[in-house]
Amino acid sequence: MKIVGVSASARKNKSTRFLLEQCLDELKESAAAQGKGKGLEVEVIDLAALRFHGCLACDTCKKGVKCSQQDDFQELIPKLAAPEVAGIIVATPVYMGCMSSQAKAFLDRTVLFRRNGFMFKNKLGGVIAVGGSRNGGQELTIQAVHAAMMIHDMIIVGDGDHFGGTGWANHSDGHQGDTTGIATARNLGRRMAEVAALMRE
Ligand SMILES: Cc1cc2nc3c(=O)[nH]c(=O)nc-3n(C[C@H](O)[C@H](O)[C@H](O)COP(=O)(O)O)c2cc1C
Numbered sequence: 001m002k003i004v005g006v007s008a009s010a011r012k013n014k015s016t017r018f019l020l021e022q023c024l025d026e027l028k029e030s031a032a033a034q035g036k037g038k039g040l041e042v043e044v045i046d047l048a049a050l051r052f053h054g055c056l057a058c059d060t061c062k063k064g065v066k067c068s069q070q071d072d073f074q075e076l077i078p079k080l081a082a083p084e085v086a087g088i089i090v091a092t093p094v095y096m097g098c099m100s101s102q103a104k105a106f107l108d109r110t111v112l113f114r115r116n117g118f119m120f121k122n123k124l125g126g127v128i129a130v131g132g133s134r135n136g137g138q139e140l141t142i143q144a145v146h147a148a149m150m151i152h153d154m155i156i157v158g159d160g161d162h163f164g165g166t167g168w169a170n171h172s173d174g175h176q177g178d179t180t181g182i183a184t185a186r187n188l189g190r191r192m193a194e195v196a197a198l199m200r201e
Contacts, residue, residue: 001200002082002085002086003024003027003043003085003086003087003088004044004087004088005021005045005089006044006088007044007048007091008091008092008102008103009048009092009093010048010093012049014169015130015178016091016130017046017048019091019128019165019181022182024042024044024089026187027189027192028042028193030190030193031196034193034197036193040196047102050075050076052072052105052106052109054105054108055105055111056068061111061112065077069109073109076106076109077112080120081113081119085123086124086199087125087157088123088126089126089128090125091128091165091185092127093131094130094131094136094138097140099145110148110152113152118152120154121152121154122153122154123155124155125145125155126156126188127149127188128185129141129145129167130166130167130169130175131166131169132168132169138167142163146163157191158191159191160190161184164188165184167182167184168181
């Protein structure tokens with residue numbers, strides 16, 4: 001069983017990636033504490049390292065699990081199609097009150113999995129949003145990503161309290177000092193581990 005974390009920031013190794021790693025660390029630690037860590041893998045896909053555009057609506061994917069655009073999204077198709085992928089956590093910065101264009105392009109391109117037998121159906125979905133402001137649109141952003149996950153017929157997991165991870169990059173102590181945001185991301189990881197364990201039973 002694998003949980004894939006997608007960092008959808010334009011920047012490598014900044015606050016979005018940091019909170020995603022916090023979430024995945026907690027996921028692994030919680031699974032181990034429940035005695036369910038064996039066979040649980042996590043993998044990070046960092047979109048900042050990849051070059052791809054949004055969907056062209058060419059409908060090539062209506063004829064099979066394939067995409068006409070020969071760009072870096074091609075390498076994600078086998079990774080995400082793998083049956084051992086049990087869940088996807090999308091971490092995105094808040095850009096103009098919603099998800100990054102990287103996150104939107106990624107989600108739009110995943111339509112090919114929906115068009116080929118709802119391949120994400122019953123996979124777990126969790127979301128982390130990081131803003132430059134404490135209340136800069138994190139919850140709205142999370143809900144927008146949730147909408148795409150619901151369109152895939154995924155099972156949405158929150159942080160056990162609210163919507164998911166909500167980070168504040170410009171905390172006076174830096175994003176590493178955003179203890180509230182870190183707690184929400186780690187709580188999402190804990191909930192993902194709990195629900196993944198239930199799914200395995
Ligand atoms: C184009 C753009 C738009 C942004 N819009 C918002 C916004 O609406 N609300 C907010 O809180 N922060 C906004 N920010 C700040 C980012 O969300 C913040 O810097 C975030 O930490 C970026 O993630 P990173 O550290 O992984 O790069 C914006 C940043 C950019 C580049």
